[in-house]
Amino acid sequence: MKGTKGTVAIVGAGTIGAAWAAFFALAGHPVCVADPDEGAPTRLAAMLERARPAMAALGTLSDMPTQPQWYRDIAEAMQGAEFIQEALPEDLALKRQVYRQIEAHAPEDALLMSSSSGLLPSALQQRLSHPGRFLIAHPCNPAYLMPLVELVGGAQTASEALDRAEKFYRTLGKQTIRLQHEAVGHLVNRLQAALWREAVHLVAEGHASVADVDRAVTEGLGARWTVCGPHTVFHLSGGAEGMAGFLRRLGPAMQAWWDNLGTPTLDAATCQRLIEQMNEAAAERTPEQMAAERDAHMLRVLALTRPDTQSPE
Ligand SMILES: NC(=O)c1ccc[n+]([C@@H]2O[C@H](COP(=O)([O-])OP(=O)(O)OC[C@H]3O[C@@H](n4cnc5c(N)ncnc54)[C@H](O)[C@@H]3O)[C@@H](O)[C@H]2O)c1
Numbered sequence: 001m002k003g004t005k006g007t008v009a010i011v012g013a014g015t016i017g018a019a020w021a022a023f024f025a026l027a028g029h030p031v032c033v034a035d036p037d038e039g040a041p042t043r044l045a046a047m048l049e050r051a052r053p054a055m056a057a058l059g060t061l062s063d064m065p066t067q068p069q070w071y072r073d074i075a076e077a078m079q080g081a082e083f084i085q086e087a088l089p090e091d092l093a094l095k096r097q098v099y100r101q102i103e104a105h106a107p108e109d110a111l112l113m114s115s116s117s118g119l120l121p122s123a124l125q126q127r128l129s130h131p132g133r134f135l136i137a138h139p140c141n142p143a144y145l146m147p148l149v150e151l152v153g154g155a156q157t158a159s160e161a162l163d164r165a166e167k168f169y170r171t172l173g174k175q176t177i178r179l180q181h182e183a184v185g186h187l188v189n190r191l192q193a194a195l196w197r198e199a200v201h202l203v204a205e206g207h208a209s210v211a212d213v214d215r216a217v218t219e220g221l222g223a224r225w226t227v228c229g230p231h232t233v234f235h236l237s238g239g240a241e242g243m244a245g246f247l248r249r250l251g252p253a254m255q256a257w258w259d260n261l262g263t264p265t266l267d268a269a270t271c272q273r274l275i276e277q278m279n280e281a282a283a284e285r286t287p288e289q290m291a292a293e294r295d296a297h298m299l300r301v302l303a304l305t306r307p308d309t310q311s312p313e
Contacts, residue, residue, distance in 0.1 A: 005029040006082030009106065011074065011098060013040040016115050016143060017087030021068040022051035023144035024085075027172050028062030032069050034077035041070050050295065051144035057299050058145070058309050060173045074098065078105040083168060085137065087115045095119070096127055103129050111164055113137035118185040121154030132158035137165055138186055142291070145298055147175045147306075150186045191230075201262025203277065204270045210277035226305050 008024040010017045013035035021044055025031045033044060048068070055061040071077040078084070084106055088095050095114065102112065112134045114124055125131040135153050140146035149169045153162050166176050179186060185193055199213045208216070224233055231243070238246030264270060282290060303309045 007032065007080045008083045008085060009034065009077050009081035009110070010068070010085050010087060011035075011077070011102065012087040012089070013037070013044055013070070014087060014089070016139065016141065017085075018043045018047040019051065019141070019143040020085050020087055020115070020139070022047040023055070023060075023172075025066045025068045026051055026055045026061050026144070028064050028066065029083075030066050030069075032071060032077040032079070032081065034071050034074045036072050044068050044070060047144075050292065051142070054142075054145045054295055054299060058173065058302065074101045075105040078102060078107075078110075081106050081110045084110050084112045085115060086113065090117055090119065092119055092123060095124055099124075099128055109133070111135075111161060111168070113165060115139060115143075118189050120182050120184060121152050121157060122182060123154075125154045125156050128156075131156035133161045135161055135165055136182075136186065137169065138188070140188060142295065145295060145302075147173075147302075148177065148188065149174045150177050150179065150188055152179045152182050152186055154182055197264060198261050200266070200270065200274065201264040203273060204264045205262065209281075210274065211281040214281065226301055 005028050007030040008020075010021045010024070010031060010033045013021060013033050017033065017035065018040075021031050021033050025048065033040065052061065052065075069077075084102060086095065086098070086102070088098055095116070099112070106112070108130060110133070112128075112130075114121070114134070114136050115138060116124065116136055117138060119136075121134065121136045124136075125134040128134055131154070135151060135157050138150040138152070140148050151162055151165050151169075153159070162178060166178065169176050177187060183190060195217075199217075202208050202213055203210055228236065234246045234250075235243045237250065238244065238248075241248070285293070299309070
């Protein structure tokens with residue numbers, strides 16, 4: 001990874017913005033980060049250290065990594081930006097308001113990409129002066145490690161902007177998916193929300209604990225999902241007949257399960273139960289310790305399923 005790489009401006013240095021900053025800097029891009037919060041430099045430094053071994057193992061670490069530059073002020077961070085990765089809180093009004101500042105100071109041809117987990121791009125781009133260059137580029141957490149970036153255009157997004165974004169992320173070793181139509185929650189979070197709705201229902205109704213529901217995924221579904229998506233899983237359940245055999249033999253049962261799924265509400269009692277049982281399952285490990293363990297395990301999984309990845313050991 002040599003040569004001059006375009007400057008990336010990150011707006012917001014929280015969980016996702018700091019991870020993006022580490023990813024782009026360690027991939028060799030100049031990175032400018034805007035966040036008024038005084039804690040931002042500490043988060044950026046910590047994320048850089050966490051991301052470095054992960055990216056080395058993934059083969060995405062540049063031989064000329066950079067250091068993210070932190071600015072309190074958006075105007076300064078936008079100078080010379082070719083790619084802007086917005087990672088502000090998930091708040092439509094705030095994002096729209098900050099986009100006005102971004103547009104006032106960023107080069108007109110800079111791609112403007114939002115990390116939003118679920119807001120519609122058409123709503124986000126509505127009041128922009130240059131809406132054609134706006135799209136959603138949604139990472140999975142942590143952005144420096146997980147392969148996927150979902151790309152979603154809105155009603156006014158130019159197809160060239162999506163092409164440019166796709167090339168940008170693929171050159172950085174990411175896998176991209178383009179949604180054909182925007183949808184609240186895009187693709188990954190809709191799938192995740194569907195599973196978590198049932199997981200919460202099972203805990204709220206006392207069928208199983210938080211720890212056991214999590215184990216059902218990590219020990220049951222998850223290992224399969226790293227190599228087969230949910231459709232392929234059932235294609236392989238259908239024997240030689242594939243999906244047709246599965247639908248004939250188990251389609252009616254699946255329909256009955258769907259009809260029986262829960263629709264929980266995140267009311268105070270349900271939230272309390274989730275918090276208490278999650279704390280118990282965490283067994284006094286801090287979220288930081290758990291994130292470090294997650295990264296180490298993910299790297300081992302990626303090393304097995306992706307030929308370019310080196311095992312961290
Ligand atoms: N957390 C996740 O797992 C995850 C995953 C994928 C995408 N996302 C999306 O990424 C975005 C950021 O999420 P997060 O979890 O990092 O949020 P966060 O609250 O951790 O970080 C938001 C950051 O934005 C900063 N900020 C607030 N106002 C600002 C302003 N006017 N200018 C510059 N910076 C400002 C805050 O100081 C904070 O550091 C959201 O849209 C979210 O939906 C989150």
